[in-house]
Amino acid sequence: MNLRDKIVFITGASAGIGAATAMAFAAEGCKLLLAARRAGKLAEVALRARERGAQSVYSIDLDVRDYRAVQTAIDELPEEWAEIDILVNNAGLSRGLDKLYVGRIQDWEEMIDTNVKGLLYVTRAVVPGMVVRGRGHVINLGSTAGEMTYPNGAVYCATKAAERAINDGLRQDVLGTPVRVTSVDPGMVETDFSLVRFHGDAERAAKVYKGVQPLTAEDVAETIVWAAGRPAHVNIARVLMTPVQQANSLLFSRNE
Ligand code: 8X3
Numbered sequence: 001m002n003l004r005d006k007i008v009f010i011t012g013a014s015a016g017i018g019a020a021t022a023m024a025f026a027a028e029g030c031k032l033l034l035a036a037r038r039a040g041k042l043a044e045v046a047l048r049a050r051e052r053g054a055q056s057v058y059s060i061d062l063d064v065r066d067y068r069a070v071q072t073a074i075d076e077l078p079e080e081w082a083e084i085d086i087l088v089n090n091a092g093l094s095r096g097l098d099k100l101y102v103g104r105i106q107d108w109e110e111m112i113d114t115n116v117k118g119l120l121y122v123t124r125a126v127v128p129g130m131v132v133r134g135r136g137h138v139i140n141l142g143s144t145a146g147e148m149t150y151p152n153g154a155v156y157c158a159t160k161a162a163e164r165a166i167n168d169g170l171r172q173d174v175l176g177t178p179v180r181v182t183s184v185d186p187g188m189v190e191t192d193f194s195l196v197r198f199h200g201d202a203e204r205a206a207k208v209y210k211g212v213q214p215l216t217a218e219d220v221a222e223t224i225v226w227a228a229g230r231p232a233h234v235n236i237a238r239v240l241m242t243p244v245q246q247a248n249s250l251l252f253s254r255n256e
Contacts, residue, residue, distance in 0.1 A: 004029040009084045012091030014041035016191035020217035024225045026054035035062040064118030074125040089140045094156040094197040115159035142185035148249040180235045182227045187242030190214040211254030212245045
């Protein structure tokens with residue numbers, strides 16, 4: 001499928017996989033609707049996306065945890081941006097790596113509100129239009145964590161298991177329409193994911209990637225664009241991808 005001029009809405013677009021996905025769709029000549037909380041960083045991504053070939057870019061300062069703000073942002077899109085073709089539900093984060101029984105409630109709220117409720121809110125606001133227009137593709141960011149729970153990560157893993165269920169449920173619910181639904185589920189990716197998880201502790205974050213060549217945000221972005229570019233009759237349900245040195249959430253082959 002030719003992606004040129006498609007309107008692509010990416011949440012969490014200011015950094016990491018979201019920003020890389022913006023660049024990858026920009027290179028295909030898409031129109032990018034970029035949403036994130038950090039307006040300054042988002043403006044930098046928007047500038048780079050224009051240089052990379054995006055037809056046009058429209059940025060929205062948005063916290064997906066706020067349902068009213070999400071619905072208003074979608075309702076008030078300028079006419080030329082309203083017909084979203086591809087939604088990339090990328091906004092998400094991990095907070096903390098603690099035994100469940102001593103976990104921080106605030107960390108749990110942040111993960112559940114963003115990764116589960118935020119994903120639902122954006123989906124609820126965007127997909128009705130896709131169904132009415134008879135075209136659209138929702139690409140959700142899952143994780144190996146949704147497939148296999150690891151110690152100290154129960155709540156993060158639960159949010160990604162929820163993403164998996166939502167992805168599969170949505171695909172069933174749009175059956176009979178041309179709307180496609182895909183989950184891209186990476187394992188270890190080198191972004192500021194671990195830095196955010198450890199509340200800015202760079203030393204602890206660096207240890208996560210020790211002795212492993214992780215996926216890059218660009219590796220994941222390429223897969224997202226690949227799924228979007230399949231012919232209209234092809235639906236990629238789920239892509240599970242890891243570094244060669246990772247077999248699943250728990251099994252790594254680390255260099256000495
Ligand atoms: C990211 C993968 O294993 O760090 O979703 O949780 S993991």
